[in-house]
Amino acid sequence: MTDKMYTFRPLNVGRIVLWSLFAIVLLVAPKVFDSSLSMTMLTQMGIAIIACLSYNMLLGQGGMLSFGHAVYSGLGSFAAIHVLNKVSEGAWNVPVSLLPLVGGVAGLLVSALLGSITTKKSGTIFAMITLGIGELVFSMSLMLPEFFGGEGGISSNRMVGEPFMGITFGPEIQVYYLIAVYTFVCTVLMFAFTQTPLGRILNAVRDNPERVEFIGYDTQRVRYLAFMIAGFFAGIAGGLYAINFEIVTAEVVSAHRSGAYLLFTFLGGALFFFGPIIGAVMMVLATVLLSEMTKAWLLYLGIFFLVMVMYAPGGISGLIMMNLRLAAYGMLRRLWTSYLALAGSLLVVLTAVAVIVEMVYHIKLNEALGPEMSFMGATINTHGVDAWVGSVFLLITGVGLFELVRRQFVHQWGQIQEDIEAENLRRQMH
């Protein structure tokens, strides 16, 4: 006879609300942003969300810094596009909507193969090995044009097979909803993974591998399992990429793309589950919009990343959660003047830096167009002394102001943290 245990778990209202909101946003987004540019961006965001979340399974949850995650998403893309080509030849019969799963399985197999080597090590050595493996696969893409398509890549056509309920995947909107469904399901699954015993022990492996060994787990095996699961989801993202773009080039397995996953996952924040979602949205905004706006976007990105690593290692989501904590104690309003001042002085610094960088880029790259350049609607003479003196003066003023405000802010922040501690103590007493 089995004992029946009665447990009571309160309905987690907050969680239900958040997930419903996420679903609604995915559902409504193409209605609100319906231009063709925003449609392409939305589809890319969906793909990037899956890729960055799968990357964070390694970085955030497992403490594994990988420089080669694009290998798994990229080979997923190649697998999916080859299968798609087989389908259009009539050789195989796979519905287009299941192609991402083909990519996922490919990602799983490749990560099972390569992960057995890379996960032998952890920490920085793991990072170096993944970089080497990434280079290995990328160099192979140049040697095997039969599989990787050489310079031109492999192209395909997603409108194959019998339309199911009128869905041909011809219009962009149908592809978007396919991606949205996958994004939602994968996000739910990856969140569920964090709650499983494996997900929990993975966190333990990240924090204290030695103790995990002592309680009888094989840390390498845990890392390996997590690596394969991350590879599976990366492969799904890769399969969606193949459907969305209908062309896959060797660029998808490049170190460049792996670097982008790392950079934006970190910027979004590796410490919280939703951080990479913010990072993925930023990734698409930066690569599509910012790269159109300025040639110096990689420089801005690099500097922003450096500043974030140094001053906000929790990423954007870390900043959000820190402020939510204050809000929970009702102390956020004590800071709003400081935030306003910080934002103001930061804006001055940013404007000055942007003007200087843009002037340098203009002189270097667009000299043929004359010394005039337009910046945020204003016309600036890059040869004029006044422009340089003015921007440098602006920079010095901005930095000075920022430093003043920052000191005040740090003081206030410390004060508030002390107050929260006191409040906690008071609550415990009562």
Place this chain on the structure above:
Amino acid sequence: METFFVFALNGLSYGLLLFMLSSGLTLIFSMMGVLNFAHTSFYMLGAYFAYALTGSIGFFPALIVAPLLVGALGAAFERYSVRKVHPYGHVPELLVTFGLSYVVLEVVRLIWGPANVDYRVPEALDGALFTLANIQGHGLSWFAGAGDAAICAAAGNSCTQFPMYRGFMAMVALAMLVALWLLLTRTRIGLIIQAALTHPEMTQSLGHNVPRVMMGVFGGGCALAGLAGVIGGNAFVTEPNMAASVGAIIFVVVVVGGMGSLAGAFLASILIGLIQTFAVVIDVSVVSVMEKLGNPVAFDHWAYPILKISVSQMAPILPYLLLVLILIFRPKGLLGTREE
């Protein structure tokens, strides 16, 4: 035969260059636990600084000044960035150097343009150091300089020249290695560095400024990378991609040699230098071997695209294959002692 010797020497000089890079990386890693992802960015900066300085002060002064500048930049980066993230652990330290590699790449592209720059071997070092000639009936003989054109042109004879600059590269690398070894083992500074490496707290208690020692080591490692850039930039190409293309290779060197082992890094550098140099000329593939054995592979065989790849085509991936093999059969590296 004579080509074999010259190739071996070329491979050695390339391996020594790799070791100049990997020794700095290994030193920084074993001392601070920081994997400097931007190490080859400093290598690139060395090449570009030397290119810029050669125009005004000449190559040989630039050989000294450029590495010093790079070292100063490296020390400043340690002081103002790496040290700030040190409390957060090793991964943020790696990330901060990763971010730096982006910034350096963009700044270099901005200042010197996206194409390669014309950074040349100085005239004094241009030309052949010696020539190996295979003379019919005499066997192998050796000439200083470019050798006698008449002998080389004669029927049945063949000559191979070894460039003077390659010799210079190897000399600089060896001189630097000896200097580094003497510095670390025979001087007071080296003693303090070694002490700070193994017993940082104790060294601190004895009144040495360990953070400053670390800053010095970081700067020194970067200066070594800069020096490698000065002598490697004109031997190969000076372009914004040079950092990324060497970066992965020296990581392989460090892992294959064994983390934190200078001797292992040396062995692995020479090994990879030789492999990469020789692989380029071996034009053999499985298909060609099977053909020689009288058992040709059919053109439409499923594995034909893989089997037809010759060793020379595989040259770029050989270091990574070596990495995989080492990880399978000897995970701690050739001369490594740590099992992680």
